[in-house]
Amino acid sequence: MDALEPVSAARCFGGTQHVFRHQSRATGTPMRFAAFVPPQAAAGPVPVLWFLAGLTCTEENFTVKAGAQRVAAELGLMLVAPDTSPRGEGVPDDPDGAYDFGLGAGFYLDATEAPWSTHYRMESYVVEELSELVAAALPAHPARQGIMGHSMGGHGALTLALRHPDRYRSVSAFAPIASPMRCPWGEKALSGYLGPDRAAWRGHDACALIEDGARLPALLVDQGTADGFLETQLRPELLEAACAAAGIPLTLRRQAGYDHSYFFIASFVEDHLRWHAATLAT
Numbered sequence: 001m002d003a004l005e006p007v008s009a010a011r012c013f014g015g016t017q018h019v020f021r022h023q024s025r026a027t028g029t030p031m032r033f034a035a036f037v038p039p040q041a042a043a044g045p046v047p048v049l050w051f052l053a054g055l056t057c058t059e060e061n062f063t064v065k066a067g068a069q070r071v072a073a074e075l076g077l078m079l080v081a082p083d084t085s086p087r088g089e090g091v092p093d094d095p096d097g098a099y100d101f102g103l104g105a106g107f108y109l110d111a112t113e114a115p116w117s118t119h120y121r122m123e124s125y126v127v128e129e130l131s132e133l134v135a136a137a138l139p140a141h142p143a144r145q146g147i148m149g150h151s152m153g154g155h156g157a158l159t160l161a162l163r164h165p166d167r168y169r170s171v172s173a174f175a176p177i178a179s180p181m182r183c184p185w186g187e188k189a190l191s192g193y194l195g196p197d198r199a200a201w202r203g204h205d206a207c208a209l210i211e212d213g214a215r216l217p218a219l220l221v222d223q224g225t226a227d228g229f230l231e232t233q234l235r236p237e238l239l240e241a242a243c244a245a246a247g248i249p250l251t252l253r254r255q256a257g258y259d260h261s262y263f264f265i266a267s268f269v270e271d272h273l274r275w276h277a278a279t280l281a282t
Helices: 039-043 060-065 069-075 122-137 152-163 184-194 198-204 206-211 230-234 236-246 262-280
Strands: 005-012 015-023 030-037 046-052 078-082 140-150 170-174 219-224 250-255
Touching (some): 015 060, 030 122, 122 140, 152 170, 219 230, 219 262
Antiparallel strands (some): 030 078
16 A cells, blocks of 8 residues: 655644645556545544546645535544546646546546556546545545545546445535436547447446446435536436436435536535435444
8 A cells, every 4th residue: 555645734623634645556647635534533433425526626626615624524524535537747638638538537437448548547546546545544434435526526426336336325416427428528538438339338327327227325416507518518307317217316406596616516515515424424
């Protein structure tokens, strides 16, 4: 297990907001992540809530913009926010420099196509390597873990929870890419990382996973009605239909007038933290 290198630490609501760096075996690159450790961790391991950020983001966006630490400190939740892709020398990027593929756009899967397959292994990184690293280095309860995310990270939270039901006991999302097989962002990413065979894409599409038998005990999703990506990229109605057909309890809250920004996330993150805490309490 590679050692964590502290980047920063700041006292926050009685706990500590950390940023760490380490050399990743999964991606073959240096990686950074943020971890808020609540004050309750002084007495023993605490539940962990993972946050997966969206396109163009790093571990910093949620940590700095969402305002989640106050409620996490009250509830005794550890918040862990990984980066959104590998970075560094030799890591390929979108050849056209677009924001929706390559750096900052790992889509939380393990790529199978060259040149992406060498470094773009974000599913293995988040689910396996970083989980093990956090459990070894921080007072994290290994059996009380939930996951949430925003946009591309919402897609990641849904698919990782569906693909690894024994890992995550609770899942929620803000404006997730509900079905990447059926939107421009997702079609570009899945074809680039996984190749042209759409059958291979189904394992990384929340709606397709549900259609193919994967299940969640319950799901909370918030979606702003003024989100500029709503109709073309996010398509929550597809997730709504898939959950209804599968009998998955979905709370889909369409929030009038809210857009895709962190102002939207900050407005409702307390609800998500309390929802996860209720499941992770025991």
